[in-house]
Amino acid sequence: MKSEAWIFGGCTIFLVLVTPAYWLVTSASNNGGDWTGTSALVMTTLLTLMVTIYLGFHAKKMDPRPEDRKDAEIADGAGELGFFPPYSWWPLWTASTLGVIVFGVAMAAWWLFIIGAVLGAVALCGFIYEYYRGEHAH
Structure with a gap:
Protein backbone atom coordinates (compact mmCIF):
# COMPACT_ATOMS: atom_id res chain seq x y z
CA MET A 1 0.00 0.00 0.00
CA LYS A 70 12.93 -3.98 -1.19
CA ASP A 71 14.28 -7.47 -0.36
CA ALA A 72 11.28 -9.37 -1.77
CA GLU A 73 11.66 -12.10 -4.36
CA ILE A 74 9.26 -12.86 -7.19
CA ALA A 75 8.30 -16.12 -5.47
CA ASP A 76 7.04 -14.18 -2.44
CA GLY A 77 4.09 -13.00 -4.49
CA ALA A 78 3.12 -16.52 -5.59
CA GLY A 79 -0.13 -18.12 -4.55
CA GLU A 80 -3.81 -17.47 -4.93
CA LEU A 81 -4.59 -13.85 -5.66
CA GLY A 82 -8.34 -14.03 -5.28
CA PHE A 83 -11.51 -14.89 -7.16
CA PHE A 84 -11.83 -13.57 -10.68
CA PRO A 85 -15.27 -14.15 -12.18
CA PRO A 86 -15.63 -15.77 -15.58
CA TYR A 87 -17.52 -14.20 -18.45
CA SER A 88 -21.02 -12.94 -17.74
CA TRP A 89 -23.83 -11.51 -19.85
CA TRP A 90 -25.59 -9.89 -16.89
CA PRO A 91 -23.63 -6.60 -16.92
CA LEU A 92 -24.73 -6.09 -20.54
CA TRP A 93 -28.41 -6.54 -19.68
CA THR A 94 -28.13 -4.42 -16.56
CA ALA A 95 -26.50 -1.55 -18.47
CA SER A 96 -29.02 -1.87 -21.31
CA THR A 97 -31.96 -1.58 -18.95
CA LEU A 98 -30.33 1.44 -17.30
CA GLY A 99 -30.09 3.00 -20.75
CA VAL A 100 -33.81 2.33 -21.31
CA ILE A 101 -34.62 3.89 -17.92
CA VAL A 102 -32.57 7.03 -18.63
CA PHE A 103 -34.04 7.33 -22.12
CA GLY A 104 -37.54 6.99 -20.67
CA VAL A 105 -36.87 9.79 -18.18
CA ALA A 106 -35.25 12.03 -20.80
CA MET A 107 -38.15 11.64 -23.22
CA ALA A 108 -40.79 11.80 -20.45
CA ALA A 109 -42.06 8.41 -21.58
CA TRP A 110 -42.99 7.02 -18.18
CA TRP A 111 -44.25 3.78 -19.68
CA LEU A 112 -40.72 3.16 -21.04
CA PHE A 113 -39.26 4.01 -17.62
CA ILE A 114 -41.53 1.44 -15.96
CA ILE A 115 -40.64 -1.26 -18.50
CA GLY A 116 -36.93 -0.50 -18.01
CA ALA A 117 -37.28 -0.58 -14.22
CA VAL A 118 -39.01 -3.97 -14.25
CA LEU A 119 -36.50 -5.48 -16.68
CA GLY A 120 -33.69 -3.79 -14.74
CA ALA A 121 -34.84 -5.45 -11.51
CA VAL A 122 -34.77 -8.84 -13.26
CA ALA A 123 -31.32 -8.14 -14.73
CA LEU A 124 -29.97 -6.92 -11.41
CA CYS A 125 -31.23 -10.03 -9.62
CA GLY A 126 -29.61 -12.19 -12.27
CA PHE A 127 -26.36 -10.24 -11.91
CA ILE A 128 -26.33 -10.58 -8.12
CA TYR A 129 -27.32 -14.25 -7.94
CA GLU A 130 -25.42 -15.62 -10.94
CA TYR A 131 -22.99 -17.56 -8.74
CA TYR A 132 -25.73 -19.33 -6.77
CA ARG A 133 -26.83 -21.66 -9.55
CA GLY A 134 -25.74 -22.98 -12.90
CA GLU A 135 -22.27 -23.68 -14.22
CA HIS A 136 -20.35 -21.29 -11.92
CA ALA A 137 -22.19 -21.98 -8.63
CA HIS A 138 -20.14 -22.08 -5.45
Whole structure:
Protein backbone atom coordinates (compact mmCIF):
# COMPACT_ATOMS: atom_id res chain seq x y z
CA MET A 1 0.00 0.00 0.00
CA LYS A 2 2.94 2.30 0.48
CA SER A 3 3.63 2.51 -3.25
CA GLU A 4 0.00 3.38 -3.96
CA ALA A 5 0.12 6.11 -1.30
CA TRP A 6 3.20 7.60 -3.01
CA ILE A 7 1.44 7.54 -6.39
CA PHE A 8 -1.61 9.35 -5.04
CA GLY A 9 0.66 11.72 -3.11
CA GLY A 10 2.38 12.66 -6.37
CA CYS A 11 -0.99 13.27 -7.99
CA THR A 12 -2.00 15.47 -5.05
CA ILE A 13 1.18 17.55 -5.34
CA PHE A 14 0.62 17.91 -9.08
CA LEU A 15 -2.96 19.08 -8.55
CA VAL A 16 -1.89 21.49 -5.79
CA LEU A 17 0.43 23.13 -8.34
CA VAL A 18 -1.95 23.01 -11.31
CA THR A 19 -5.12 24.31 -9.63
CA PRO A 20 -3.90 27.86 -8.88
CA ALA A 21 -2.17 28.03 -12.25
CA TYR A 22 -5.44 27.08 -13.95
CA TRP A 23 -7.32 29.71 -11.97
CA LEU A 24 -4.75 32.39 -12.88
CA VAL A 25 -4.73 31.52 -16.58
CA THR A 26 -8.52 31.47 -16.85
CA SER A 27 -8.97 34.65 -14.83
CA ALA A 28 -6.51 36.45 -17.10
CA SER A 29 -8.37 35.40 -20.24
CA ASN A 30 -11.92 35.89 -18.88
CA ASN A 31 -13.37 38.45 -16.57
CA GLY A 32 -13.83 36.49 -13.36
CA GLY A 33 -12.21 33.22 -14.49
CA ASP A 34 -13.61 29.75 -14.84
CA TRP A 35 -15.12 28.87 -11.48
CA THR A 36 -16.46 25.53 -12.64
CA GLY A 37 -13.09 24.14 -13.69
CA THR A 38 -11.33 25.61 -10.68
CA SER A 39 -13.90 24.08 -8.32
CA ALA A 40 -13.55 20.71 -10.03
CA LEU A 41 -9.76 20.85 -9.67
CA VAL A 42 -10.01 21.82 -6.00
CA MET A 43 -12.37 18.91 -5.32
CA THR A 44 -10.12 16.54 -7.26
CA THR A 45 -7.15 17.72 -5.21
CA LEU A 46 -9.03 17.11 -1.97
CA LEU A 47 -10.17 13.66 -3.12
CA THR A 48 -6.65 12.56 -4.04
CA LEU A 49 -5.41 13.93 -0.71
CA MET A 50 -8.09 11.88 1.07
CA VAL A 51 -7.02 8.68 -0.74
CA THR A 52 -3.35 9.43 -0.01
CA ILE A 53 -4.03 9.81 3.71
CA TYR A 54 -6.18 6.66 3.80
CA LEU A 55 -3.58 4.53 2.03
CA GLY A 56 -0.78 6.01 4.13
CA PHE A 57 -2.51 5.16 7.42
CA HIS A 58 -3.30 1.63 6.30
CA ALA A 59 0.24 1.08 5.00
CA LYS A 60 1.57 1.76 8.50
CA LYS A 61 -0.86 -0.64 10.19
CA MET A 62 -0.51 -3.69 7.93
CA ASP A 63 2.37 -6.00 7.19
CA PRO A 64 4.24 -4.99 4.04
CA ARG A 65 3.25 -6.81 0.88
CA PRO A 66 5.93 -8.23 -1.40
CA GLU A 67 5.50 -5.16 -3.62
CA ASP A 68 6.39 -2.89 -0.70
CA ARG A 69 9.56 -4.68 0.42
CA LYS A 70 12.93 -3.98 -1.19
CA ASP A 71 14.28 -7.47 -0.36
CA ALA A 72 11.28 -9.37 -1.77
CA GLU A 73 11.66 -12.10 -4.36
CA ILE A 74 9.26 -12.86 -7.19
CA ALA A 75 8.30 -16.12 -5.47
CA ASP A 76 7.04 -14.18 -2.44
CA GLY A 77 4.09 -13.00 -4.49
CA ALA A 78 3.12 -16.52 -5.59
CA GLY A 79 -0.13 -18.12 -4.55
CA GLU A 80 -3.81 -17.47 -4.93
CA LEU A 81 -4.59 -13.85 -5.66
CA GLY A 82 -8.34 -14.03 -5.28
CA PHE A 83 -11.51 -14.89 -7.16
CA PHE A 84 -11.83 -13.57 -10.68
CA PRO A 85 -15.27 -14.15 -12.18
CA PRO A 86 -15.63 -15.77 -15.58
CA TYR A 87 -17.52 -14.20 -18.45
CA SER A 88 -21.02 -12.94 -17.74
CA TRP A 89 -23.83 -11.51 -19.85
CA TRP A 90 -25.59 -9.89 -16.89
CA PRO A 91 -23.63 -6.60 -16.92
CA LEU A 92 -24.73 -6.09 -20.54
CA TRP A 93 -28.41 -6.54 -19.68
CA THR A 94 -28.13 -4.42 -16.56
CA ALA A 95 -26.50 -1.55 -18.47
CA SER A 96 -29.02 -1.87 -21.31
CA THR A 97 -31.96 -1.58 -18.95
CA LEU A 98 -30.33 1.44 -17.30
CA GLY A 99 -30.09 3.00 -20.75
CA VAL A 100 -33.81 2.33 -21.31
CA ILE A 101 -34.62 3.89 -17.92
CA VAL A 102 -32.57 7.03 -18.63
CA PHE A 103 -34.04 7.33 -22.12
CA GLY A 104 -37.54 6.99 -20.67
CA VAL A 105 -36.87 9.79 -18.18
CA ALA A 106 -35.25 12.03 -20.80
CA MET A 107 -38.15 11.64 -23.22
CA ALA A 108 -40.79 11.80 -20.45
CA ALA A 109 -42.06 8.41 -21.58
CA TRP A 110 -42.99 7.02 -18.18
CA TRP A 111 -44.25 3.78 -19.68
CA LEU A 112 -40.72 3.16 -21.04
CA PHE A 113 -39.26 4.01 -17.62
CA ILE A 114 -41.53 1.44 -15.96
CA ILE A 115 -40.64 -1.26 -18.50
CA GLY A 116 -36.93 -0.50 -18.01
CA ALA A 117 -37.28 -0.58 -14.22
CA VAL A 118 -39.01 -3.97 -14.25
CA LEU A 119 -36.50 -5.48 -16.68
CA GLY A 120 -33.69 -3.79 -14.74
CA ALA A 121 -34.84 -5.45 -11.51
CA VAL A 122 -34.77 -8.84 -13.26
CA ALA A 123 -31.32 -8.14 -14.73
CA LEU A 124 -29.97 -6.92 -11.41
CA CYS A 125 -31.23 -10.03 -9.62
CA GLY A 126 -29.61 -12.19 -12.27
CA PHE A 127 -26.36 -10.24 -11.91
CA ILE A 128 -26.33 -10.58 -8.12
CA TYR A 129 -27.32 -14.25 -7.94
CA GLU A 130 -25.42 -15.62 -10.94
CA TYR A 131 -22.99 -17.56 -8.74
CA TYR A 132 -25.73 -19.33 -6.77
CA ARG A 133 -26.83 -21.66 -9.55
CA GLY A 134 -25.74 -22.98 -12.90
CA GLU A 135 -22.27 -23.68 -14.22
CA HIS A 136 -20.35 -21.29 -11.92
CA ALA A 137 -22.19 -21.98 -8.63
CA HIS A 138 -20.14 -22.08 -5.45
